[in-house]
Amino acid sequence: MFDWIAFDADDTLWKNEEEYLHGRQVFLQILADYNINQDALERVDEFEVENIQYYGYGVMSFALSMIELAIELTGERIHPGDIRKLLNLAKAMLTAEVEMFDGVRQLLEEISKKYPLMLITKGDLFHQQRKLEESGLAGFFQAVEVVSDKTPEVYREILERHKIDPQRFIMVGNSLRSDVIPVLKLGAWAIYLSDHLTWSHEDDPLAEISQDRYREVKEISQVLNAVEALEN
Ligand SMILES: [Mg+2]
Known part of the structure; x- marks a missing residue:
C-alpha cells in the first residue's frame, strides 16, 4: 500500500x-x-x-x-x-556531535528493506547536510529534501516532483505542526513520535484533522510496527 x-x-x-x-x-x-x-x-x-x-x-x-x-x-x-x-x-x-536516538540505525536497516526512504528536514542547509553526513545514515535514504519550511505546499511540491501519490506516502516525525498536520491535509499518512523532546513552537492541536491516517508512537523503534498496522 x-x-x-x-x-x-x-x-x-x-x-x-x-x-x-x-x-x-x-x-x-x-x-x-x-x-x-x-x-x-x-x-x-x-x-x-x-x-x-x-x-x-x-x-x-x-x-x-x-x-x-x-x-x-x-x-x-x-x-x-x-x-x-x-x-x-x-x-x-x-559543530556539535550528532547524537542519534537509540534504535534509529536498526529501524532504518529493517524498514529500508521494505520501502524506499526519503529524508525531509528543515533548517540551515549546510548544517543539515553536515549532520546527515556525520550520522552515517545518508545511505539509507533514496532522496533527501532540505526545505525552508514544512507547509502543505512544500510537501505537495516534493510529492509531485517524485511522482508520489499522497495516499501511498507516510511521513514520520516529532512535530505535529511540521510533520503530521501538513501531510494529513494532503491526504497522506503520518506517524507522530510523541515522546521525543520538541520545541514548543512545533506543537499544534490536531483538532479538525482526520485521524484515520495517523498513528502516534512513543519511540522510533515502534515505527515499523505502526507502518504495518496502517497497512492493514
Ligand atoms: Mg523534528
Missing part, C-alpha cells in the same frame, strides 16, 4: 532540541551580568518565532534572535565580548 516512507531528522533521528535548551541557558548566564533574569527565556522563543519570516529555521536564526534580544534587553549596552560569546555558542551548536 505504501510506496514511500519519509522521515524528519531533528528530534526524530537525532537529538536537537537539547542543544537549544543548553543554548538558552548560556544566553541567560551571559545576560545575568546585566541583571536580566529568567523572564528573558520566554522572549527568546518570541523573537525566534517572529524572526522565522526573515531567517527561517535553524541555529543561525536562533543566534541572530539571541543577539537581537540581548541588544534590546540591555538597552544597547551589551558588550561586544558578550556578542562574541553568543556567536561562539552558535558555532558550537553548528
Whole structure:
C-alpha cells in the first residue's frame, strides 16, 4: 500500500532540541551580568518565532534572535565580548556531535528493506547536510529534501516532483505542526513520535484533522510496527 516512507531528522533521528535548551541557558548566564533574569527565556522563543519570516529555521536564526534580544534587553549596552560569546555558542551548536536516538540505525536497516526512504528536514542547509553526513545514515535514504519550511505546499511540491501519490506516502516525525498536520491535509499518512523532546513552537492541536491516517508512537523503534498496522 505504501510506496514511500519519509522521515524528519531533528528530534526524530537525532537529538536537537537539547542543544537549544543548553543554548538558552548560556544566553541567560551571559545576560545575568546585566541583571536580566529568567523572564528573558520566554522572549527568546518570541523573537525566534517572529524572526522565522526573515531567517527561517535553524541555529543561525536562533543566534541572530539571541543577539537581537540581548541588544534590546540591555538597552544597547551589551558588550561586544558578550556578542562574541553568543556567536561562539552558535558555532558550537553548528559543530556539535550528532547524537542519534537509540534504535534509529536498526529501524532504518529493517524498514529500508521494505520501502524506499526519503529524508525531509528543515533548517540551515549546510548544517543539515553536515549532520546527515556525520550520522552515517545518508545511505539509507533514496532522496533527501532540505526545505525552508514544512507547509502543505512544500510537501505537495516534493510529492509531485517524485511522482508520489499522497495516499501511498507516510511521513514520520516529532512535530505535529511540521510533520503530521501538513501531510494529513494532503491526504497522506503520518506517524507522530510523541515522546521525543520538541520545541514548543512545533506543537499544534490536531483538532479538525482526520485521524484515520495517523498513528502516534512513543519511540522510533515502534515505527515499523505502526507502518504495518496502517497497512492493514
Ligand atoms: Mg523534528
